[in-house]
Amino acid sequence: MKVTFPHLGSMHIFCKAIAETAGIPYIVPPETSRKTLTLGVLHSNESICLPFKIILGNFIEALQMGADTIVMVGSGPPCRLGLYDLVQRVILEEMGLHYRWLTIPPRLTWQAIWKNHEETKELRKELSAKNILLFPYGLWMGWKKMIACETLEQLAMKVRPMESEKGETQRRLKKALSWVDEAKTPRAVEEAIRKGESLLQDMKQDHSRIPFKVAIVGELYTVMDPHINRGVEQKLGELGVEVTRTSWFSTHILRTLRKNKADQASERVRFFEASKAYLGYDVGAECNVSIGEAIWRSKEGYDGVVHLMPFACMPETTASGILNKVGKDWDIPILTLILDEQEIEGRIQTLLEAFVEMLEWKRRAA
Amino acid sequence: MGALQVLIMANYLGIDVGSITTKLVMLSESGQVLAKTYLRNSGRPIEAIQQGMEDILAQLGKTVPIDGVATTGSARHLAAYLVGADLIKNEITAHAIAVIDFLPEAKTIIEIGGQDSKVIVLRNGVVVDFAMNTVCAAGTGSFLDQQAARLGISIEAFGDLALKANHPVRIAGRCTVFAETDMIHKQQIGHSVEDIVAGLCDSLVKNYLNNVCRGKEVLSPIVFQGGVAANRGIHKALEKELEASFIIPKHFDVMGAIGAAKLVKRARPSETKFRGFDLLRKSCSTRGFECGECENQCEVIELLVDHQVVACWGDLCERYRYAQKG
Numbered sequence: 001m002k003v004t005f006p007h008l009g010s011m012h013i014f015c016k017a018i019a020e021t022a023g024i025p026y027i028v029p030p031e032t033s034r035k036t037l038t039l040g041v042l043h044s045n046e047s048i049c050l051p052f053k054i055i056l057g058n059f060i061e062a063l064q065m066g067a068d069t070i071v072m073v074g075s076g077p078p079c080r081l082g083l084y085d086l087v088q089r090v091i092l093e094e095m096g097l098h099y100r101w102l103t104i105p106p107r108l109t110w111q112a113i114w115k116n117h118e119e120t121k122e123l124r125k126e127l128s129a130k131n132i133l134l135f136p137y138g139l140w141m142g143w144k145k146m147i148a149c150e151t152l153e154q155l156a157m158k159v160r161p162m163e164s165e166k167g168e169t170q171r172r173l174k175k176a177l178s179w180v181d182e183a184k185t186p187r188a189v190e191e192a193i194r195k196g197e198s199l200l201q202d203m204k205q206d207h208s209r210i211p212f213k214v215a216i217v218g219e220l221y222t223v224m225d226p227h228i229n230r231g232v233e234q235k236l237g238e239l240g241v242e243v244t245r246t247s248w249f250s251t252h253i254l255r256t257l258r259k260n261k262a263d264q265a266s267e268r269v270r271f272f273e274a275s276k277a278y279l280g281y282d283v284g285a286e287c288n289v290s291i292g293e294a295i296w297r298s299k300e301g302y303d304g305v306v307h308l309m310p311f312a313c314m315p316e317t318t319a320s321g322i323l324n325k326v327g328k329d330w331d332i333p334i335l336t337l338i339l340d341e342q343e344i345e346g347r348i349q350t351l352l353e354a355f356v357e358m359l360e361w362k363r364r365a366a
Numbered sequence: 367m368g369a370l371q372v373l374i375m376a377n378y379l380g381i382d383v384g385s386i387t388t389k390l391v392m393l394s395e396s397g398q399v400l401a402k403t404y405l406r407n408s409g410r411p412i413e414a415i416q417q418g419m420e421d422i423l424a425q426l427g428k429t430v431p432i433d434g435v436a437t438t439g440s441a442r443h444l445a446a447y448l449v450g451a452d453l454i455k456n457e458i459t460a461h462a463i464a465v466i467d468f469l470p471e472a473k474t475i476i477e478i479g480g481q482d483s484k485v486i487v488l489r490n491g492v493v494v495d496f497a498m499n500t501v502c503a504a505g506t507g508s509f510l511d512q513q514a515a516r517l518g519i520s521i522e523a524f525g526d527l528a529l530k531a532n533h534p535v536r537i538a539g540r541c542t543v544f545a546e547t548d549m550i551h552k553q554q555i556g557h558s559v560e561d562i563v564a565g566l567c568d569s570l571v572k573n574y575l576n577n578v579c580r581g582k583e584v585l586s587p588i589v590f591q592g593g594v595a596a597n598r599g600i601h602k603a604l605e606k607e608l609e610a611s612f613i614i615p616k617h618f619d620v621m622g623a624i625g626a627a628k629l630v631k632r633a634r635p636s637e638t639k640f641r642g643f644d645l646l647r648k649s650c651s652t653r654g655f656e657c658g659e660c661e662n663q664c665e666v667i668e669l670l671v672d673h674q675v676v677a678c679w680g681d682l683c684e685r686y687r688y689a690q691k692g
Contacts, residue, residue: 033661167684311501324581333495340501346440347500354458354496361492 001025001126003102004067006055007032009224010149011249013181014142015071020184022131022138029062032227036061041341043091049310050339051221051228056088063097069123073104144189148180150248152196157244160237161211164204170234172199211242212359215297217290218308219316222339223247229308230345232337232352236306239356244302246271246293247286271296278322287315291322298330303359305332306352311340333358376433379422379640380627381415381449382457382620383407383441386480386508387593388414389620390422392430393627397467401425404593404619411441415448416646423643435640436460436630438622440482447669447677448650452635453626460625462486462493465589467628468615473585476604476612477621478574478594480507485579497578502541507594509542513549513566517559521597524563528599531564538569545569567599571607586610591618641671648672657681 005015007029019026030036032054040057059070070092072085085103092099102119124132152173160169176196183189214236222228224247236243246267255268271292272282279288294305307323309316320336327334335355337348376395382388388411392401403421407414423429436453437445438460446454465475466488475486483506487495499506514521528534535557538548545566552562590612594600596619605611617624650671657664662682669677678686 030661034663035661321581327495328583338500342501344500347498350440350456350458351498351500353456354493357456357459358493358496362494365490365492 001069001123002027002067003069003071004029004059004062005071007036007058007227008055008221009226009249010146010153010177013149013177014146014249016181017145018135018138018142020138021141022134024127024131024138027062027065027067029058029065029067032058032225036227037341043095047312048087049219049313050341051219051225051310052084052088053341054225054228055084055221056091059088059092060095060097063092063099068098069100069102071102071104141186141189144186145180145183146249148183148189148193148196149177150250151193152176152180152200155197155200157233157237158242159200159203159205160234161240161242162205162207162209163238164206166238168203169200169237172203176200209240211240212303212356212363213301214241214243214304214306214359215293215302216243216245216306216308217247217293218286218319219310219313220247220252220286222308222310222313224249228310229337229339230348232306232308232348235349235352236356239352241303241356241359244297246289278326283315283318285313285315287319290316290319291326294323294326294332294334295330298326298332302332303362304355305334306355307334307336309336309338311338333362376631377430378627378631379432379435379449380460380623380625380630381418381435381437381445381451382439382460382622382626383411383415383437383445384439384457384479384482384622385441386511388418389439389623390415390418391617391620391623391627392422392426393624393631395631397628397631399617399620399624402617402620402623411444412448412650412652415445416650419449419643419646423646429643432638432640432642434627434630434633434635434638436626436633438626443679444669447679448641448671449645450639450641452639453630453633455626455629457482457622458484458486458496458498459493460622460629461591462488462496462625463628464621464625465591465615466491468621469587469589469613472587472589472613474583474588476584476588476590477592478507478600479592480511482506483574483578483592485582485584487582487584495582497580497582499578502577507592507597509545510566510570510594510597510600513546517563519559519563525567525597525599525601527560528564528567529602531558531560533561534564534568535561536568537562537565542570542573545573564599564603567597567603568607571600571603574604575607584608584610588612590614591621593619595619645671654680657686659683659685 002025003019004027012028016026016028036057037054039060040053044053044056089101156169156173163169176199179192179196183192216223223245233243268289271289274292274295275288278291282288290307297305307320323334378393380391387404387406390403391399394400401422403418405414405418435449435451436455437451438455438457442454461475461477465472470491472488477484482498484498486493510524511521514524519527535552538544549562588610595614615621648671653668653670654665657666664681666686667680668675681687
């Protein structure tokens, strides 16, 4: 057995940690590249969204490298994403690729547990007693590494607008994340966080700058993966913006586990409540949260909101229309960026530069 | 006196390299347009910039000292590497700056160019909102260009032809590819060219308003600029749809370049990086290669001036750019 998983944000780091710790063979898909996208585009329906195509590309590359078991997060309707795992399975089968599929349930229900039981019935036969015994420890290591990655990424978002040399934060973050990836014991993970934090903090910084505060909201895969959003987070940071976002793997997992007491998860409940002023019901995926977050960010004194969505994404198309009104009602600049397979880095850069300049004018006028 | 002389003589060059056309403007210290040029790239922006510089020189009749150069437009980085720019600015800000000086009370800028269409919302001389087409170039000039070519009429005559229409046909405006299907259908059932052309203008306008202006507060005074502002058919259709009349600046086609020149004038570089007008006699070219270091297979571009590599880009990992910096 060789498991694989999407190369999404820092997901490959903690999924690898689970498999590695439990002694289960795994294959990390190659970093998302143009080849990944080309494969994803070639084998999927033209009108489906960019995250679908990129994740499909990851799977194809991993299966071609010899993986035989795919672990993928499932999700619920009404977003097309709700059918992600099902459609991807059909496509891969039609391509003649052989594999087994394991869905991580989006919500813990009896039905999901039953499905998981069915899917793992065969797999469990291949696992040794040692694998099964070590699995809870593996999950714990995975969780630790996920938190480690998020801690470092959040610190990078804070220091990036202060960097004296453009691009330095990104280089250092990459190195710090590789330390987390290489750590083999819980103590080594702690050590990697500590070393990573000082690597980022010790960078040459210009503390005279007053960064703008901008929240990134939108479709979660697009928000979380720099390959899908073409590095919006980094680009904004390098333009002097301290970026915040609430879409993290930990937020979504805690939400799934109904651990709403955790700060980030309860924040999302708050956002959802705020969206009720504009939406009567749950549109699905992140739509309501995107709207609610924009409202709260305005109340909290943020300078602006950047809304990310894949082209043709249904819930976020709804959100973008409403966000126009939210921006006016709450006097907060909102920029919607639509992402698709075209190479539009230049265009994104233009829009972000103009957006930050608009914020500068607003600050000067105040 | 010497210093004053220099101040009076100060000249600023603004270069706006868009996807379809290249615009150059020479601005005096007082903000007066001394020379301007608007020409098609024909897919060769470097040659267009060189040609533009030649046009500017011809209009001035002599080489003048340049105190600052700014570039804008989607090829602003290429242009900056080529000519040696003191300032690189995005085209949204450049357009806004040009209008704020031209008409401080303006509340909306509608700019439709070759591949880009924008709306910029101004309040009290400050940009408060904007939008630009991102993944789709439906409501833009290049589509009009294609259709004009297909109908065998010049783009210059296109707008006036639309004004002669009696009953503009209804053409689906969701997407230009869809629009074309609809248009051919109308042509095959016998509608006149005038009516089809006018219908096309309506459809492009609806597309622009739905895609770009959706949810934006379009208030008068409205300034209409960009290459398409010369198209009277579009102009009329837009005014009708918005129930407003527009102000078209005298230099509507080169406003981005004017904005860039104004910005560099404000920045007042102590010493310009401009390579000089000699550039137009030098051999300038680009050379591309595919990097095989990783799966990204980046198409790396090198810019050569006088057979020497002066800049390099396109590498996602920036390894070649670093090597270039030394």
